[in-house]
Amino acid sequence: MTTISANQTAATPTATSTLDLAGVSRWYGNVVAVNDVSMSLGPGVTGLLGPNGAGKTTLLHMMAGFLAPSRGAVSLDGRPTWRNPDVYRRLGLVSEREAVHTFLTAHEFVLASAKLHRLPDPAEAARKAIALVEMEGAQDRRIGTYSKGMRQRARVAAALVHEPQVLLLDEPFNGMDPRQRLHMMELLHRLGDAGRTILFSSHILEEVEQVSGTVQVMVAGRLAASGDFRTIRRLMTNRPHVFAVHSTDDRALAVALMAEASVTGVELGRTGLTVRAGDYGAFTRVLPKIALAEGIRVRQLVPEDESLESVFSYLVEA
């Protein structure tokens, strides 16, 4: 695991909550969905980044007390989240699947959530939650008429109706257009700045970049890296890169490339060269110069293995 720093800075809240995971694992039969994960989440926005199937949903459900860890412990302010009704009062979860009754208005939906929580003044709580997500103008329209972004905000309002200190969101940006995304990002920032502990999951690096200061990266059930976004981004771009190169004289180009500092390996195959480079930028800048000096024309330069999974796997191995 690549541990960088536990940068959990926050706004200055009046009451804050900390979510702690200590050696948490969860398996389903033979499948290990979460493998020995430890982390501590404090006020502010944290992104949980990982490819599909990395175990993000399983982790969020354990945090929310919906699922028991097979091993290890999840605690909110020192108390276990599993089988602890008190936790439900202090934590909200916006799940990935969109199970909203489209025939209800947002107001009815959020009010129902307030009543489920047995709040002393459900109407006032619903009003406040709807105001927080800026849905006053649309609250009396049926949810079925909403855009994806508005539906998500209504769901956030329902999850916030009891004013929890912790809000967990599973892939909240899925299916949103850029404008809706921006709106949701602003909302998460506002909640984080007000001292809430916000964790949202995503499989898209850029989403995490825009919202969170701190990132936890999960790959294949394990915590692969944690730290501030810039450090994670640097780790990802500094990894070795593999390129497929084809030119008018692959053999001569291979010889010239082997003398180049940014190149760590060259293989000559039947369809061209496979070049490993330590620095993406340096290699792509120097290749045309080398080719020109050697009188070789580069016909193809394709980065290989740039999938998100491969980037994440690199972090696990680092």
Ligand SMILES: Nc1ncnc2c1ncn2[C@@H]1O[C@H](COP(=O)(O)OP(=O)(O)OP(=O)(O)O)[C@@H](O)[C@H]1O
């Ligand atoms: N109820 C279950 N029974 C068996 N296997 C499960 C169950 N839930 C999840 N898994 C498996 O556990 C692993 C992690 O799944 P999880 O849904 O937590 O990942 P994820 O990162 O949220 O991915 P996605 O974004 O695709 O939902 C996967 O291999 C998945 O197939």
